[in-house]
Every structure is written in structure tokens, then in C-alpha cells.
Amino acid sequence: MIKIDEIGKYWTDMYLNEPLKYKEAIKGHEGVCCCIHGCKLGMGESCPVYWNGSGPCEMCEKIWSRYKDKPINKELWGLVSIPDSIKGNGKENKMTLKPQNNLVELIGVYGGDQEHASSAWTSTSRNMSPEKISRIPKLLNMLAKDGHHTPFEKSSIHFLVTTEIASHIHIIKHRIGVAVNGESARYKELKDDKFFVPNDWDNEERANYVKFMEDAYKQYHNALERLQKKYVDEGGMTEADARKRAKESARLYLPYGNQIQADVMFNFRSFYHFLSLRYSTHAQKEIRDIARQMLEQVVATNKFKHTLEAFELTDSNGNIRKPFTDHFHLPKFE
Numbered sequence: 001m002i003k004i005d006e007i008g009k010y011w012t013d014m015y016l017n018e019p020l021k022y023k024e025a026i027k028g029h030e031g032v033c034c035c036i037h038g039c040k041l042g043m044g045e046s047c048p049v050y051w052n053g054s055g056p057c058e059m060c061e062k063i064w065s066r067y068k069d070k071p072i073n074k075e076l077w078g079l080v081s082i083p084d085s086i087k088g089n090g091k092e093n094k095m096t097l098k099p100q101n102n103l104v105e106l107i108g109v110y111g112g113d114q115e116h117a118s119s120a121w122t123s124t125s126r127n128m129s130p131e132k133i134s135r136i137p138k139l140l141n142m143l144a145k146d147g148h149h150t151p152f153e154k155s156s157i158h159f160l161v162t163t164e165i166a167s168h169i170h171i172i173k174h175r176i177g178v179a180v181n182g183e184s185a186r187y188k189e190l191k192d193d194k195f196f197v198p199n200d201w202d203n204e205e206r207a208n209y210v211k212f213m214e215d216a217y218k219q220y221h222n223a224l225e226r227l228q229k230k231y232v233d234e235g236g237m238t239e240a241d242a243r244k245r246a247k248e249s250a251r252l253y254l255p256y257g258n259q260i261q262a263d264v265m266f267n268f269r270s271f272y273h274f275l276s277l278r279y280s281t282h283a284q285k286e287i288r289d290i291a292r293q294m295l296e297q298v299v300a301t302n303k304f305k306h307t308l309e310a311f312e313l314t315d316s317n318g319n320i321r322k323p324f325t326d327h328f329h330l331p332k333f334e
């Protein structure tokens with residue numbers, strides 16, 4: 001049994017910490033307030049009211065007053081029906097702010113264990129026989145440990161990452177075998193107002209931060225309009241040039257927590273190098289979490305099983321290792 005006032009926290013924690021699971025869980029309930037299913041405020045994913053510690057929104061308060069202190073079974077959640085008389089129309093208190101985790105989506109893969117092995121065997125013969133296939137794990141292990149790493153460049157691993165700015169900077173520091181394209185606040189007005197919230201902040205810190213972000217986005221959108229007008233009226237620019245300059249300069253109002261989307265592609269060798277530095281206790285938690293999400297999704301493809309094992313990223317059962325603790329990890333000779 002779970003008390004009604006724990007429900008908002010339950011969903012909010014899931015929303016912040018396991019956004020994919022949350023998305024799945026609210027399927028069909030989109031637009032429904034997260035502090036109690038049934039509130040048709042239309043806030044859904046963007047409701048920061050409960051979790052920022054300031055209590056439920058006005059409409060939910062009405063609903064809560066009916067159920068407060070009444071233990072309810074989580075399974076019955078979707079069955080709590082709200083009388084039409086207190087349902088909203090989906091517009092009240094609607095917030096555009098979208099706090100969320102950094103998100104990783106694997107959007108494409110080329111190659112894997114067999115392509116890495118074929119590449120190495122090009123020096124003798126690429127022909128595969130069942131006997132050679134059985135030797136792939138041993139070969140990949142030897143290549144990884146010997147530093148014979150060019151065969152591992154023959155695969156491509158392609159991600160879409162929604163990331164705050166600090167982690168985006170960490171990603172673009174990697175120059176070799178990594179191709180990054182980012183969403184540009186220079187070329188478009190960022191309208192989503194989506195931002196990252198550290199999951200190790202307490203409610204008070206989160207509440208301050210949400211207020212700050214709300215203000216920052218307001219300033220950003222207002223400055224964009226104001227500057228555009230001024231560039232035309234006082235600077236004599238064309239509308240198009242004024243808009244362009246307003247976009248690229250108004251973005252200076254956007255803080256580090258603002259999230260953008262980045263398209264990031266590695267080959268396996270550069271992916272390993274990235275992980276050795278970023279899936280590490282020395283790296284900032286946020287980029288380490290991104291690296292972990294990337295690794296989990298690559299493991300799930302099942303295409304890199306022996307390569308991952310050779311580089312000590314997984315054990316023989318496919319379990320992902322703990323973050324590296326050494327400053328610069330290289331697979332060791334056995």
C-alpha cells in the first residue's frame with residue numbers, strides 16, 4: 001500500500017531517474033498530471049510543481065483534499081476517477097519547462113565482433129569457416145591486449161544524446177574517430193526549454209534551480225524578440241539579418257543546465273577511448289552517466305560481445321564493469 005502523497009514522489013523520481021521507464025508507464029495517460037492520475041491539467045511530463053517541493057498545483061490540491069491520508073493501492077492508481085466538476089481543461093497552470101535526465105538513444109550500428117575479426121584476418125585470409133568463427137573471441141582478446149587496434153575502427157556506433165552543456169563540451173573534446181553534430185541555438189530559437197536536473201540535489205536546491213531556469217528561459221525568449229526589433233529599428237538591419245543576430249546573441253542567456261541534442265558517432269576504438277576517460281570515477285557524474293547509458297545500449301545489441309569482453313567492458317556473462325578507477329585504462333596482458 002502506498003499513501004497518496006507518496007505517489008507524486010514515486011512518479012517524479014521515476015521521471016527524473018528512469019525517463020524511459022516513465023515514458024512507458026504513462027503511455028496512454030499523456031497530458032495527465034503526474035501527482036495523481038486523473039487530473040486533466042495537461043501538465044503531464046512538464047509538471048514541476050509537486051517535486052520542486054512547493055506542493056501540488058491548485059487543481060491537484062482539490063483532488064488531494066478528497067483522498068489525503070487515505071492509503072491506496074498502487075495497482076488501483078489508474079482507477080482513481082476524478083469528478084468532471086473538478087477536472088481542468090488542460091490549459092490551467094500549464095508549464096513549458098521540461099526538466100529531464102540526459103538521454104541517450106542508440107540510433108544505428110554497423111559492424112561488430114565478426115567485422116573486427118575479418119578486418120584483422122585480412123592480413124592472411126578473410127574467408128570465414130566455422131572453425132575460424134570459433135576463434136574470434138581469442139583473436140579479439142589478443143588484438144585488444146596487443147594494442148593492435150585498427151580492426152576495431154571498422155565498426156560505427158551512432159547515438160542521439162540529449163545533454164546539458166557541460167557534458168556536451170566533454171563529448172566534443174574527443175577529436176579522433178568521433179563525429180559530433182549539435183542542435184544550434186545560433187540557427188534556431190530553442191523553444192523546448194528543456195533542462196537537466198541533477199538527481200543528487202535535494203528539493204530545496206531543485207526548487208531554486210527551477211525558478212532560475214524559468215527566469216533564464218523567459219529572459220532568453222524576450223531578449224531574442226527585443227534584440228531583433230532593435231537591430232531592425234535602430235541598427236537598420238533587414239528582418240532576416242536581425243533575427244539571425246538576435247538568435248546567436250540571445251543564447252548567451254541560456255545556462256549550463258539547458259539541454260540540446262547531439263548526434264554522436266564513434267568507431268569502436270574511439271568509443272573505447274571515450275569510455276576509458278568518461279566512464280571513469282575521475283569524470284563528472286553527468287558524462288559518466290551518459291557513457292554508462294551508451295555502453296548499456298551497445299551491450300544490448302549483442303553484436304560486440306567478444307569485443308566488449310576483450311576490452312574488459314563486460315565480464316564473460318555480459319555484465320557491465322564498474323566505472324574505471326585508473327586515470328587511463330588499457331586492457332592488461334593476461
Ligand SMILES: Cc1cc2nc3c(=O)[nH]c(=O)nc-3n(C[C@H](O)[C@H](O)[C@H](O)COP(=O)(O)OP(=O)(O)OC[C@H]3O[C@@H](n4cnc5c(N)ncnc54)[C@H](O)[C@@H]3O)c2cc1C
Nearest residue numbers: 170173174175176177178270273276277278280282283284
Ligand atoms: C577527468 C578529466 C578531466 C579533464 N579536465 C580538463 C580540463 O580541466 N580542461 C580541459 O580543457 N580539458 C579537460 N579534459 C579533456 C582532456 O584534456 C581531453 O581533451 C579529452 O579527454 C579528450 O581526450 P583525448 O585527447 O585523449 O581524445 P581524442 O581527442 O579523441 O584523441 C584520442 C587520442 O588520439 C591521440 N591524439 C589526438 N590528437 C593528438 C595530437 N594533436 N597529437 C598527438 N596525439 C593526438 C592521443 O593519443 C589521444 O589520446 C579532461 C578530461 C578528463 C577525462
